[in-house]
Amino acid sequence: MTKSALIMIILTQGIVLVVTIYFFLKVLTAPKKSESDEALESIPSTSNLSQKGLEGADNQRPPKTWLAESILVTLFCCLPFGIVGIVNASKVESKYHYGDYLGALKASDNAKKWTTYGFGIGIVILVLNFFLFFLP
């Protein structure tokens, strides 16, 4: 490589790299403006959950266990995520019977999350296989 080309590369790429990093760091370190808003917004959401918990306790109905779904996901889609789903699903009823309604809700949410992830990954793998098999 000639000297002038090397100088151009180092100079240009160096400047661009430094400026890019500089601006991105400035973004990361800039003080947050909407902090007060976020704090305000987060309060109703937590109170929502406890409200939900109270209502649930009154109605005496257990939250959805996701057991069947998580078993299906374990068998057909994605084993590891499905198992996490099953573990959480089994907690739902036991926690409910101990009277820990909030805990049961949380377990139900977790079971739902892992089951959905497992299902999603299963679909992706399926589509990928389909593609790889049928590609021209």
Place this chain on the structure above:
Amino acid sequence: MSNTTESWGSRVGLILAMAGNAVGLGNFLRFPVQAVQNGGGTFIIPYLVSFLLMGIPLLWVEWAMGRFGGRFGDHSTPFILDNMTHKRFWKYFGVFGIFTNMGVMAYYTYIESWTLTYTLKSLRGDFLGMDLDALDSFFNGYVDLGSGINFPVWALLAFLITLSINIYILSRGLSAGIEKVAKIAMPLLIGFGAFLAIMSWTTGSTGRCEDCSTFVGLNFLWEPDFTTLANPKIWLAAAGQIFFTLSVGMGTIHCYSSYLKQRDDIALNAMSAGWMNGFVEIVLGSAVVIPIAVGYLGLDWVVENAGFMMAFKTMPFLFDQWGGVLAVIAGVAWFGLLFFAGITSSLAMGTPWMGFVQDEFGWSKNRSALLLGIAILAMGLPTIFFFEKGVFDEYDYWTGTVSLVIFALAEVILFAWVFGMDKGWKEITDGADMKVPRIYRPIIKYVTPLFIGIIFLTSLFKPLNGELSDWSTAFNSLFSGQGWPWANDSIINQIFHINTGVQWVADGHFTNMFYVDMSRFFLLACFFALVAMVKVASNRRKQRLSA
């Protein structure tokens, strides 16, 4: 005028989405080719000057316009522009901000689907051992729907799948869809790009031919030749590249920015996203295609063949030279990178429509996305079926080139002269987390409009060959009564077919020009359909006000 609850989840997410919008296939495929054709290392100087005098001002203007419109609950360019002036006709310029995106999305999604197919084929190792001829004939067969290897029409199916992915993500909304994708896609893209760049830098001489070395390629891209700086053609090419690479003049930046709050920063965000795009283009984009190709095929071959199609017809062959596993990894990294670059851009192109119909007609996200999918399918199918007839290039010319320049010129005049620099400057600096240099005030008012105006006029009246001397030859020819020698790609010649004459039928068959002109009328019809929608929306607003 909507009561949308959409907003960005985080600042980094917004910047990655904005950078993803700007980073497209052009960063890796258009930039290095433009540099090769326009003076090598010298190209970077007009490029950076254009970035400072036109790119950055346009970024700030578009971000500011978007946030300003968002304050009134408007998330699409027709009504963002409408808020800035009392003159009602400006909103019809805003139609470009939806039309351009849909037109580009139609053919862009098609390229995106190629990258998807090629990623999967690389993963399966299909390209191992293929030579350049085999790659060439595979690609030609792939896009030719009549050919045998394509059954059951893979190009079409891959397009449908890619479009469906886009539509699904768009229907999820801003923070749950686009932002999430950008947060995954952008780091992966930069990682893949860095991997390929390091491979390229470390390959060096391959001994295939006398000058077969990636260093020769890098040298060719970066060796400055300052005598070429006097050539206006290079300046125009550099300004054009800045335009396309930043995705300015499209309407996507306005739309993304309209979901910000008034006190949110835009000056620093715009810089961060803009420079991130510059980094991907200058540092990563320049390191991959040209140097690696020179490393295995030599400089002469590259100078002769440099072009967009190298991505598909050449790169898999080059990766193959690295051998088995590395070839597969590089292939997946390369096409995966292009796919991510593509999808973050095509998602951005979908948002102006989403914002428009949700604001004005109160449609749900799902319905808006579904109708967008149908519209893009209708607009995209002609480019697939008549690819070989030149319909694809025709879309690119009108929606991907001409519309951008018209809209950018209109918006910068509106911002600096109609809306006024006093209010405009306040919009840009409001809530800013950085000090905006005051020099940009006169630049936005005078330099940027002039810059874009020159680009527009020269592409309107471009004379044959387009060099500086050709302009004086052209004027001499005009004044001596022999008429203006039009360049084939000048806008005037494109419209009236002056050089070739209109010929739709030859030997009892429709000519390519027939297909091209029909697609042009189709695009025009799409444009006026959007104009009609804006008119209806505007009437509804009036009714609501008087009710």
